Amino acid sequence: MGIIVNLDVMMAKRKISSQDLAEKIGITQANLSILKNNKGKAIRFKTLTKICELLECTPGDILEYRKEDKK
Amino acid sequence: MHLNGEKGIGNILKIMLQVTNIILVILLLSLYYLVKLIGIHFNLFIIMIYPCGLCFMFLVNCFIKMFNSLKTNKPFVNENVLYMKKSMFTCFIISVLVIISLLIASCVYDYYSLQLKVALGFISILFFGVGIALYILSELFKEAILYKEENDLTI
Numbered sequence: 325m326g327i328i329v330n331l332d333v334m335m336a337k338r339k340i341s342s343q344d345l346a347e348k349i350g351i352t353q354a355n356l357s358i359l360k361n362n363k364g365k366a367i368r369f370k371t372l373t374k375i376c377e378l379l380e381c382t383p384g385d386i387l388e389y390r391k392e393d394k395k
Numbered sequence: 396m397h398l399n400g401e402k403g404i405g406n407i408l409k410i411m412l413q414v415t416n417i418i419l420v421i422l423l424l425s426l427y428y429l430v431k432l433i434g435i436h437f438n439l440f441i442i443m444i445y446p447c448g449l450c451f452m453f454l455v456n457c458f459i460k461m462f463n464s465l466k467t468n469k470p471f472v473n474e475n476v477l478y479m480k481k482s483m484f485t486c487f488i489i490s491v492l493v494i495i496s497l498l499i500a501s502c503v504y505d506y507y508s509l510q511l512k513v514a515l516g517f518i519s520i521l522f523f524g525v526g527i528a529l530y531i532l533s534e535l536f537k538e539a540i541l542y543k544e545e546n547d548l549t550i
Contacts, residue, residue, distance in 0.1 A: 355550050365548035 325390035331360045334379045334386055349374045405465035412462065416455050423448045440504060443496040450489045457482045471539045479533035486526030493519040 335345060346356040349371060358364045372383055379386070422429075426444060430437050457478040464470050497515040500507040 351550060358548060359550045363548065364550050365545050367550050371550050 325392050327362075328388045328390055329359055329362055329364070329386060330388055331356075331375070331386055334381055338379050340379070345375075345378060348378050403465065405462050409459055409462035409466070412455050412459050416452060416459070419448060419452050419455070423452075438504060440496060440499045440507070443492060443499065447489055447492045447496070450485050450492065454482055454485045454489070457485070471536060471543045473540060476533050476536050476540070479529050479536065483526045483529040483533065486522045486529060490519045490522040490526065493522065 335342070342353055342356055342360070346353045349356070351371065359367065372386075375386060376383060423445060426441070426448075427437060430441055435441065461470075461475050461478050464472055464475055493515055497512055497519065500512055500515065
């Protein structure tokens with residue numbers, strides 16, 4: 325599992341669309357989609373800061389750690 | 396002067412390779428007649444030029460395909476790693492074929508000069524070296540692809 329991005333939840337709480345958020349952060353909608361779907365490999369602090377600023381939250385509200393199931 | 400893109404030097408190099416390919420085809424097709432014209436005996440040593448030429452044509456085609464990726468500004472793709480590996484094997488095959496030609500020239504036919512035999516030995520070592528270099532390059536490209544993927548998926 326690893327790090328899970330819960331951007332959808334915060335975006336719904338703040339009632340902001342993907343298009344608006346992507347525009348205000350300064351990234352493409354495609355990149356925002358990559359982030360939301362946990363397909364990203366890393367996130368820059370600059371991007372994380374902007375997301376937290378816009379959604380008025382902390383990194384812990386967006387990022388969650390889930391232990392990997394080793395079967 | 397840049398390598399990538401439509402107006403890059405890669406495009407010019409690609410055209411040069413395509414011309415080389417055409418000249419190679421013409422030479423291979425007319426080799427028999429050229430040899431007769433010069434007055435050389437069409438023996439096993441001359442016949443060895445055909446497989447070497449075909450391998451070299453394959454090598455040139457691999458390079459042309461790699462230059463196509465430069466045109467689209469996407470050099471770090473898995474296809475290029477594959478073409479490099481194919482080129483590496485082709486270089487090793489050419490090296491072996493040239494050694495076989497050298498053995499034919501030395502053991503079967505006495506009339507070939509020492510200079511030709513030395514040149515063949517050198518060409519064989521050269522292609523072997525190029526094969527090794529292509530292997531190293533393919534491994535470097537593999538790593539570069541991983542780094543690029545990592546970078547592309549860093550938001």
